[in-house]
Amino acid sequence: MKVKLFSVLAEKIGPTIDLNLPDQFVAQDVLDQIKELHPDYANVLDQSLVAVNEEYTNDESIKLESVDEIAIIPPVSGG
């Protein structure tokens, strides 16, 4: 599954990252997998949220089959 990255993560890691996600997972699993691959950005990932199909997720269980798009959202800073 290609996961979209933005802001500092996109600049340092790339616009997407390929992850092997199980049939069912939670947002934290996604962040943990990226942390393992890129421990240097653990601090940013600890502050990030996960969006599925352009909606923020919390702790709910996510079915892989329902995911069209998944993205990591670092702390936003518009305005």
Add this chain to the structure above:
Amino acid sequence: MSIVKIVEEPIDVAGLTESLMHDEYGGIDTFIGTIRQFTDEVETEKIEYTTYKKMAEKEMHKLADIVLAKGMDVVMVHRVGELALGEVAVFIGVAAPHRAEAFENCQMLIDTLKKTVPIWKKEYDKDKIRWGGLGE
């Protein structure tokens, strides 16, 4: 008549303000966010904004809909790309029957946008680059 979008070109402040003027509204409040040179000791040279555009516009529409449902008119426009000092990064406007609702809802929109809408700033300061929103 609401306008909600992310743009790459300069924001037309006069045109957007004009779009909020209707006979039924007596109070229009606008917030214009620009690129500031100094934040305490730190001198900024330019800011580059990026976005997750589809999601950002969706989140902006959610906010605008709250205000539209109260019978007011709304403009929310954020610019992305590289912005120089003094350039307009964001324009928020609310037109309401009376001023109190216009002030209150305009402030709610900009305050919430800064917390929920996926837009990021990369600040090019004289001493170094800073990523907005991240604890140092």
